Amino acid sequence: MEMKEGSQKTAIKKKESRIKAIIKLKKFWIPALILIIAAAGCIWYVNDYYHSDESVRAFLDGDSQVNVSEVEEGLYLNGPGEENAVVFYPGAKVEYTAYLPLLYSLAEQGTDCFLVKMPCNLAFLGADKAENIMEEYTYEHWYLAGHSLGGAMAASCVSDNIEDFDGLILLAAYPTKDLKNDALSVLSVYGSEDKVLNMEKVESGRAYMPSDYTELQIEGGNHAGFGNYGKQKGDGAAGISAENQQEQTVSAISHMIEEKQKKN
Numbered sequence: 549m550e551m552k553e554g555s556q557k558t559a560i561k562k563k564e565s566r567i568k569a570i571i572k573l574k575k576f577w578i579p580a581l582i583l584i585i586a587a588a589g590c591i592w593y594v595n596d597y598y599h600s601d602e603s604v605r606a607f608l609d610g611d612s613q614v615n616v617s618e619v620e621e622g623l624y625l626n627g628p629g630e631e632n633a634v635v636f637y638p639g640a641k642v643e644y645t646a647y648l649p650l651l652y653s654l655a656e657q658g659t660d661c662f663l664v665k666m667p668c669n670l671a672f673l674g675a676d677k678a679e680n681i682m683e684e685y686t687y688e689h690w691y692l693a694g695h696s697l698g699g700a701m702a703a704s705c706v707s708d709n710i711e712d713f714d715g716l717i718l719l720a721a722y723p724t725k726d727l728k729n730d731a732l733s734v735l736s737v738y739g740s741e742d743k744v745l746n747m748e749k750v751e752s753g754r755a756y757m758p759s760d761y762t763e764l765q766i767e768g769g770n771h772a773g774f775g776n777y778g779k780q781k782g783d784g785a786a787g788i789s790a791e792n793q794q795e796q797t798v799s800a801i802s803h804m805i806e807e808k809q810k811k812n
Contacts, residue, residue, distance in 0.1 A: 597641035597669045598777040600648070607648045614655045616648075621677050622665035623648065627655035632805055633687040634717070635662045635678040637671045637698030639775065644669070646775035647695065649791075653798045659805055660687070671701040678705055682712065689812075691805065693717035695774050696744070703727065707756075714808055717801055719774045720745045722753035733760040735804045737797050739769025741784035764800050769793040 610616035614627045622644055636651055638644040644665045651661040662681050667673040671694065678692050690713050694702035699721020706716045707725035715733040716723075720742055727734055734757055738745055754761070766773075768787030772780040774797060776790060786793070 597643060598646065598772075598775075598780065600643045600646040601776045601778055603776050604645050604648050607652045608645075614652055616652070619662070619681075621662065621681055623663040625651055625655040625661040625663065627658060627660055629655070629658035629660050631688040631809075632659045632691065632714075633662065633685065633689070634659055634691045634693050634801070635664060635681055635702075637664055637675075637677075637692070637694030637702045638666060638669065639694075639696035639698050639720075640671065641669050642695075642775060642777055646777035649776050650774060650794045650797065653794065654801060657798060657802045659691075659802065666698070671698040675701040675705050678702075679709065679712075689714040689805075689808070691715040691717060693719065693801070694721060695719040696721055696771065700724065706732070714812075715804060717804070719797065720771050722746070722750045723756045724753070725756060727756050728758050730759065732758045733804060733808050734758060734762070735800060736761070736763045737766065737774075737800055738764075739766045739771065739773055739784075739786070739793060741768060741770040741786055743784040744771040744780060744782050762800075762804065764796075766793055766796050769796070 608616055614625055617624050617626070634651070634654060636647060638647055644663055647663055651663055655661050664674065664677050682690055692702045692706050692713055693716070694700070696719070699718040700723070703716060703718060703721065703723035704725055706713050707723065707727055710727070710729050710732060713732065715735065716727065718734070718736045720738045722736070736750070738750065770786040771783045772778065773786050773788070773790045773793035
C-alpha cells in the first residue's frame with residue numbers, strides 16, 4: 549500500500565523537526581560539557597598544591613620576640629624591628645605558611661614581615677595585595693619579596709609602583725618589567741641546584757635591574773629550599789638543608805636592608 553502524499557509530507561516534517569531538535573540540543577550540551585570539564589580541571593588544578601610540612605606549626609604561635617598573628621591578607625610577623633617591613637608573595641601552588649620559617653628568622657633580625665595568602669595559591673590573582681597592606685600599616689621603609697611566580701608578581705608590582713618601595717627581593721625569580729631607579733635596591737637569590745628556574749630569563753632580566761643590584765647563588769641550594777614544603781617536581785637535589793639555604797637567604801636580605809639604611 550502506497551503512503552498518501554499528505555502523510556509523506558507529515559512524516560518528512562516530523563523527521564526534520566527531530567533533526568532540528570537534535571542540532572539544538574547539541575549546540576547546548578557540547579558547550580555545557582566543555583564548561584563542566586574546564587571547571588573540573590580548574591578545581592583539580594588549584595587543589596593540587598604543595599602543602600607546608602609539619603615543621604611549620606612550631607612557628608605559628610610565635611614567642612616573646614616575634615608575634616605571629618592572622619590578618620586580612622595572611623600572617624603578620626611582628627618582631628623587635630620598627631622601621632622596616634617585608635611583604636612576601638609565595639610561589640605558585642605552594643601553601644603560604646611554608647615560608648613561615650624563612651620570614652620568622654627575618655623578623656627576628658629586626659625586619660617585620662607580612663606573609664600573603666594568595667587566592668588559589670596563585671600570586672597573579674593577588675598581585676596588588678602589598679598595596680592593601682601598605683595602606684593599613686605604617687613603616688618607614690617597605691620591601692617587596694617573592695618566590696618563583698610570587699617573585700615575578702612582586703617585581704611587576706614594584707615596577708608599577710616603584711616610588712613606594714625601598715627594595716625588591718627575588719627568590720628564584722626574575723623581572724619582566726623595568727626596575728631602573730636610583731632609589732631602588734634589588735636582591736636576587738637562587739640555588740645552584742635549581743632545575744625549575746629558567747636561568748636564561750634570569751640573565752635577560754638583568755637588563756631591567758637598577759644600579760643597586762645584587763645577585764647571590766647559594767651553593768647547593770635548590771628551588772624548593774626557600775620554603776618548607778618538601779620536594780618540588782622537576783627540581784634538582786639540594787646539597788644543603790632547607791634550613792641552611794634559608795639562613796643564607798635571611799643573611800643576604802638583612803645585609804641588603806642594613807646597607808640601604810646606611811645610604812638613607
